[in-house]
Amino acid sequence: MNTAIEALRLPLGTDLSGFVALLQRLGVPHRVSEEGGEQVLWVPDSRLVREVGLLYARFPEGDPQGALPAPPRRSTSGVLRQLRRSPLTSLMLLATLLVAALTLLGDNLAAVGWLTFQEFHIQGDYLYFVPLAESLAAGQWWRLLTPMLIHFGWLHLAMNALWYWELGQRIEARQGAPMLLLLTLLFGLASNVAQYLFGGPALFGGLSGVLYGLLGHCWIFHRLAPGAAYRLPPGVVVMMLIWLLVCLSGLVTALGLGAIANAAHVAGLVAGCLTGALGGAWARRRG
Structure with missing residues (x-):
């Protein structure tokens, strides 16, 4: 990502693996870095900040039960x-x-x-x-x-x-x-x-x-x-x-x-x- 905007800032001990997997599944561009003893999740577009925040509020541990429908992956x-x-x-x-x-x-x-x-x-x-x-x-x-x-x-x-x-x-x-x-x-x-x-x-x-x-x-x-x-x-x-x-x-x-x-x-x-x-x-x- 050429430009990055902070979407989430969480304690270092927070397990983001499930949520990151969900973002990957939905095709949301992002990256995670460590700054000042905290995890920071970055996105390339300011309009994604609110949406990622809402998504995290709803699925902080990802989507382990497959409740969200998966994007179609067919021929x-x-x-x-x-x-x-x-x-x-x-x-x-x-x-x-x-x-x-x-x-x-x-x-x-x-x-x-x-x-x-x-x-x-x-x-x-x-x-x-x-x-x-x-x-x-x-x-x-x-x-x-x-x-x-x-x-x-x-x-x-x-x-x-x-x-x-x-x-x-x-x-x-x-x-x-x-x-x-x-x-x-x-x-x-x-x-x-x-x-x-x-x-x-x-x-x-x-x-x-x-x-x-x-x-x-x-x-x-x-x-x-x-x-x-x-x-x-x-x-x-x-x-x-x-x-x-x-x-x-x-x-x-x-x-x-x-x-x-x-x-x-x-x-x-x-x-x-x-x-x-x-x-x-x-x-x-x-x-």
Whole structure:
């Protein structure tokens, strides 16, 4: 790395091997050095600092149980076959990648402003949000959904994309593309509205609320109608619920790792559990 920015500084006795292995698995460029009796983890981009900090808060010992889906490592023909088997999942991820490129991962505020829950104007260093009712009256109904496509930082994008690929293709295979589309839109709407109602005017985005919805859907559906498609790796649900509680406690924000859209996560999870209960009960009744 030609330039390096400090992302973590930890006591020398802290075992970073598991976390470093996780960074390598996700393809995050980094290096670790010893300075003044401490370990320092360096990254080449300032936008990675917050993301690596959040990742460490969530997985300080790495990912020993394989809770995180691994990036695909298949031949080109194998990847193409997988994309053809999961067209809706692939299109959703393509849309997310296009938005990431258009918005420069949140740096292009002019482009971001077209997709946020509320339209905003920039004056100096401040954002002034337009009342939602005015935007909806002007026909900008897409704002209720499009925040789920916005991501701030490429690690934020990578984590959410991996999870959507893992959960989306399961639902598409088990219940079909129309159901996955319906669930994605439903969870996106529920999480965005909840975050707006509880957090007020703010700049927020990401697929996390949708992902908690998909997770809750698979979890409850599988408990009512067990099947291979929705059988998640051991510890995934527990890990995600623990992380949700950690975020709700305010610890992540107190550590200076940025604000978390807690209301979006909770709303997505609740909505997903409800759809999972309905779908699982129906599947169980049909045998």
